Amino acid sequence: MKDLQVRTLALVLSAIGLSLCLYKTTALGLPLSPTEKTEVWTVEARLSFKGKNTPAKVEFYIPRNPPGFALLGEDFVSSNYGSSTEDNGENRVSMWAVRKASGQQVLYYRALLHQESEPPAAWTAPQPPYPDKPDYPEPYKSAVNSLLEAVRGHSADIASFTRELIKTLNGVGGDESVQLIRGTTESKDEFVAKIVDILAGARIPARIVYGLKLSDGVREASLQPWLEVHDENQWMAFDPMTGKLGYPAHFLVWRVGNDPLVRVKGGEPAVVDFSIASDIRAVVSVAETRARLKGSRILEYSLFGLPIGTQNVYKILLTIPLGAFLVVFMRNVIGFHTFGTFMPVLIALAFRETQLVSGLVLFSLIVALGLSIRFYFETLHLLAVPRVAAVLIIVVILMAAVTLLTHKLGFQGGLSVALFPMVVLAMTIERMSVVWEENGARDALQQGAGSLVVASLAYVLMSTKQLTYLLFVFPELLLVVLAATLLLGRYTGYRLSEFWRFRAVLFADRRLR
Amino acid sequence: MIAGPGALHRYGLLGMNRRNGDFIQKYNPRRLYPLVDNKLLTKQLAVRAGIAVPKLYAVVEIQHQVRDLLELIGDEEDFVIKPAQGSGGKGVLVVTGRARDRFRLSSGNVLTIAEVSHHVSNILSGMHSLGGKPDIAMIEYRVKFDRLFEKLSYRGVPDIRMIVFRGVPVAAMVRLPTRMSDGKANLHQGAVGVGVDLVTGTTVSGVWRDKIVDHHPDTGSPLAGTVIPHWDRLCELGARCYDLVGLGYLGCDIVLDRDLGPLVLELNARPGLNIQLADGEGLLAKLRPIEALQEVPSSPEERAALGRLLARK
Numbered sequence: 148m149k150d151l152q153v154r155t156l157a158l159v160l161s162a163i164g165l166s167l168c169l170y171k172t173t174a175l176g177l178p179l180s181p182t183e184k185t186e187v188w189t190v191e192a193r194l195s196f197k198g199k200n201t202p203a204k205v206e207f208y209i210p211r212n213p214p215g216f217a218l219l220g221e222d223f224v225s226s227n228y229g230s231s232t233e234d235n236g237e238n239r240v241s242m243w244a245v246r247k248a249s250g251q252q253v254l255y256y257r258a259l260l261h262q263e264s265e266p267p268a269a270w271t272a273p274q275p276p277y278p279d280k281p282d283y284p285e286p287y288k289s290a291v292n293s294l295l296e297a298v299r300g301h302s303a304d305i306a307s308f309t310r311e312l313i314k315t316l317n318g319v320g321g322d323e324s325v326q327l328i329r330g331t332t333e334s335k336d337e338f339v340a341k342i343v344d345i346l347a348g349a350r351i352p353a354r355i356v357y358g359l360k361l362s363d364g365v366r367e368a369s370l371q372p373w374l375e376v377h378d379e380n381q382w383m384a385f386d387p388m389t390g391k392l393g394y395p396a397h398f399l400v401w402r403v404g405n406d407p408l409v410r411v412k413g414g415e416p417a418v419v420d421f422s423i424a425s426d427i428r429a430v431v432s433v434a435e436t437r438a439r440l441k442g443s444r445i446l447e448y449s450l451f452g453l454p455i456g457t458q459n460v461y462k463i464l465l466t467i468p469l470g471a472f473l474v475v476f477m478r479n480v481i482g483f484h485t486f487g488t489f490m491p492v493l494i495a496l497a498f499r500e501t502q503l504v505s506g507l508v509l510f511s512l513i514v515a516l517g518l519s520i521r522f523y524f525e526t527l528h529l530l531a532v533p534r535v536a537a538v539l540i541i542v543v544i545l546m547a548a549v550t551l552l553t554h555k556l557g558f559q560g561g562l563s564v565a566l567f568p569m570v571v572l573a574m575t576i577e578r579m580s581v582v583w584e585e586n587g588a589r590d591a592l593q594q595g596a597g598s599l600v601v602a603s604l605a606y607v608l609m610s611t612k613q614l615t616y617l618l619f620v621f622p623e624l625l626l627v628v629l630a631a632t633l634l635l636g637r638y639t640g641y642r643l644s645e646f647w648r649f650r651a652v653l654f655a656d657r658r659l660r
Numbered sequence: 661m662i663a664g665p666g667a668l669h670r671y672g673l674l675g676m677n678r679r680n681g682d683f684i685q686k687y688n689p690r691r692l693y694p695l696v697d698n699k700l701l702t703k704q705l706a707v708r709a710g711i712a713v714p715k716l717y718a719v720v721e722i723q724h725q726v727r728d729l730l731e732l733i734g735d736e737e738d739f740v741i742k743p744a745q746g747s748g749g750k751g752v753l754v755v756t757g758r759a760r761d762r763f764r765l766s767s768g769n770v771l772t773i774a775e776v777s778h779h780v781s782n783i784l785s786g787m788h789s790l791g792g793k794p795d796i797a798m799i800e801y802r803v804k805f806d807r808l809f810e811k812l813s814y815r816g817v818p819d820i821r822m823i824v825f826r827g828v829p830v831a832a833m834v835r836l837p838t839r840m841s842d843g844k845a846n847l848h849q850g851a852v853g854v855g856v857d858l859v860t861g862t863t864v865s866g867v868w869r870d871k872i873v874d875h876h877p878d879t880g881s882p883l884a885g886t887v888i889p890h891w892d893r894l895c896e897l898g899a900r901c902y903d904l905v906g907l908g909y910l911g912c913d914i915v916l917d918r919d920l921g922p923l924v925l926e927l928n929a930r931p932g933l934n935i936q937l938a939d940g941e942g943l944l945a946k947l948r949p950i951e952a953l954q955e956v957p958s959s960p961e962e963r964a965a966l967g968r969l970l971a972r973k
Contacts, residue, residue, distance in 0.1 A: 482676070528775070531782060531787045532785060641675040642675060646667075652942070653668070
């Protein structure tokens with residue numbers, strides 16, 4: 148009955164902990180390991196134009212939810228311009244305005260982006276209005292009609308229709324109508340616009356999009372046109388030159404449509420240059436920024452929100468449950484006896500500062516010295532509380548002495564002795580001496596050694612980078628630690644040490660029975 | 661010599677975790693602990709129920725009384741000073757003789773009244789009590805142990821530890837002090853544990869420092885084959901201790917006094933597991949059938965008989 152309750156509780160706790168953790172890794176992209184890094188792109192658009200000594204207004208298309216990318220941040224750098232952005236549901240526009248623009252004007256737009264995946268080849272979107280069949284002039288009209296007729300014969304659906312159309316238009320030679328349509332098309336922009344126009348003849352919604360192929364260190368890049376076609380469920384991207392489905396790698400969709408990229412009122416036409424740089428950042432900070440931008444409530448309550456000093460405190464505090472769990476395991480499953488149940492955890496915390504080896508040496512040194520003085524106190528017949536207080540004072544004196552001595556001798560390690568919890572040391576000495584008196588040196592030394600072994604293991608566990616990281620980024624994992632502890636709380640099996648303890652029963656030659 | 665978990669289970673051995681989780685937690689309500697953790701309270705309960713205990717001479721409750729310790733002791737030639745809330749025999753001082761204000765201990769050491777007073781002060785300050793709580797010191801009758809164990813014992817008072825589960829005696833051992841245990845009858849302090857056959861009251865071989873022994877380490881006498889007289893009465897006494905405190909999983913420490921017969925020395929809500937080494941039999945195997953009983957008999961006599969019946973093989 149109780150077992151069932153504990154098991155259910157443990158199950159619920161670990162389910163909550165693990166699912167929160169899973170959500171944070173999958174949905175928010177928090178990595179499970181501290182070393183993971185990710186590529187972050189900085190894309191900068193530089194707009195330059197000549198002012199006309201009049202009020203100037205600049206409108207410039209900027210990315211809006213580019214597929215496959217998360218916008219981590221943006222800057223609008225402009226010396227004395229006022230700036231604002233506008234979202235029309237399809238594109239975003241940045242608007243700069245100034246009372247008087249004279250001479251060379253330079254504006255910057257800078258976006259920080261994280262690529263979450265390659266841009267998808269197709270994504271679901273509601274059906275846009277069907278385009279009206281354009282009224283082409285003759286003989287262009289007949290040429291388009293015969294081309295559409297031919298392509299329709301070779302295709303089954305909108306995707307294959309589009310592919311076939313692009314292939315036909317790009318094909319070498321081609322029949323008269325293709326050549327007529329191709330005509331005098333010079334730029335790729337125009338070519339894609341023409342495909343959109345022809346697709347409208349078949350009443351297929353299509354649009355031209357512009358984007359950047361991201362690669363590190365590119366300067367003076369320009370936007371490339373691409374084709375998107377809607378097949379009643381989703382937008383599909385097509386390479387306008389090959390008809391291949393999808394975008395190229397690292398393709399950042401900048402804007403949709405064929406309007407001019409930048410409009411300047413009160414100035415000469417602007418020149419736009421793009422430059423692209425990538426750098427490597429810790430995934431954690433990226434995920435955190437992104438989650439904040441997405442408005443995720445969960446990360447608002449993350450420990451990352453705390454001041455750095457407090458964060459560092461919690462990085463240590465959150466490992467204490469691990470140490471406590473280890474103590475439980477060592478006691479109830481292995482059968483280790485230590486002085487004071489959680490004394491090893493506190494000692495392990497001190498070891499973080501002193502390092503393991505010098506920590507062990509210093510600890511043993513102080514306890515040994517304190518113990519010998521405590522034995523002397525025993526002969527003075529002191530009352531219990533004053534005696535413990537005297538031991539505490541002795542511990543402080545010993546610590547100061549060790550620090551001074553090692554400092555004089557030039558060992559850096561000795562300075563950190565001050566970080567040992569004094570009261571814990573004093574209580575250890577007190578309890579060790581009592582056990583020594585009552586049960587003999589063997590028991591006392593055994594328990595002392597047991598404490599140090601558990602403390603060392605706790606230190607190793609608690610200073611494992613991976614674990615500290617996990618607990619700090621996913622503090623909900625503490626629920627899993629709690630669940631495991633609760634389960635061990637109902638562990639009624641044998642302790643490992645009991646195989647040794649009861650060996651006499653197991654292996655004795657009991658002649659008498 | 662590595663045994664699998666199955667081996668311990670096959671012998672029906674009770675492990676620490678199972679003792680705590682399945683027996684102490686389940687059968688010993690915490691509110692009853694003070695009845696056994698405070699030996700003064702246990703003694704008062706026992707006296708009221710007509711169970712024989714060593715006579716209480718005096719109680720030292722506050723530091724101020726320590727000054728008058730000699731008066732409190734009065735003319736008693738031999739006595740025992742113990743903390744009311746001590747555990748594991750800690751802080752017990754056995755005085756076997758005195759010359760004015762010098763006291764001879766069972767170990768042979770001689771203490772002055774100042775040293776005895778210091779010991780009492782230590783008891784009061786909680787040095788020997790669980791969790792260091794302030795305590796009181798009891799001065800009581802020193803048991804003159806029955807000649808039965810004289811050859812088997814090195815000073816001190818041998819006692820009989822009986823495990824009583826739901827009022828039914830399930831296992832018993834005699835604990836013999838050794839030179840190492842300094843007259844104390846606690847196994848982890850070096851006393852010898854000798855298993856007792858619950859049916860006949862005859863000792864079987866013993867355990868000393870986790871090893872099976874056939875002879876007392878100090879006296880060399882064979883441990884097995886001693887018949888404890890009035891064994892049925894002893895079993896009943898153990899069964900009655902259950903009614904006294906109501907703890908389902910109970911350890912009773914009983915001594916055989918030369919003149920007064922069996923006396924209940926103290927009760928224990930967390931009796932140790934070493935008894936299994938003494939009689940070489942797992943406790944779990946003995947506890948399970950009693951746990952399975954819907955109801956146990958209400959009279960101590962019937963329960964004692966039941967325990968001995970179940971022990972029969």
